[in-house]
Amino acid sequence: MKKLVAVVGLTLAFLAIFIPFASTNPDGLKTVANTVGLQAQEPFWNGLMANYSVAAVENTYISTFIAGAFGIVVVFAVTFLLGTAMNSNKNHSKT
Numbered sequence: 001m002k003k004l005v006a007v008v009g010l011t012l013a014f015l016a017i018f019i020p021f022a023s024t025n026p027d028g029l030k031t032v033a034n035t036v037g038l039q040a041q042e043p044f045w046n047g048l049m050a051n052y053s054v055a056a057v058e059n060t061y062i063s064t065f066i067a068g069a070f071g072i073v074v075v076f077a078v079t080f081l082l083g084t085a086m087n088s089n090k091n092h093s094k095t
Helices: 002-021 028-036 060-094
Strands: none
Touching: 002 060
């Protein structure tokens, strides 16, 4: 449990330090679309955290931090659950 807390703490510290250095330039796909002259369509659904931010939080730094932390927690949780499920299936097949 101590290792998990340490990993989460280090991850949050990494986010807090490096979020200000995130690029404000569009990603490659948006750049190509702009170069070719494609017009952006209104999205059908903006997602839970459109543009890597939380709409309810006005401070852009904190909003991006929350979105990044949430994303990391979701990835860790899914990875842990998949690993546990795969390990339990492996143990059941040996008996």
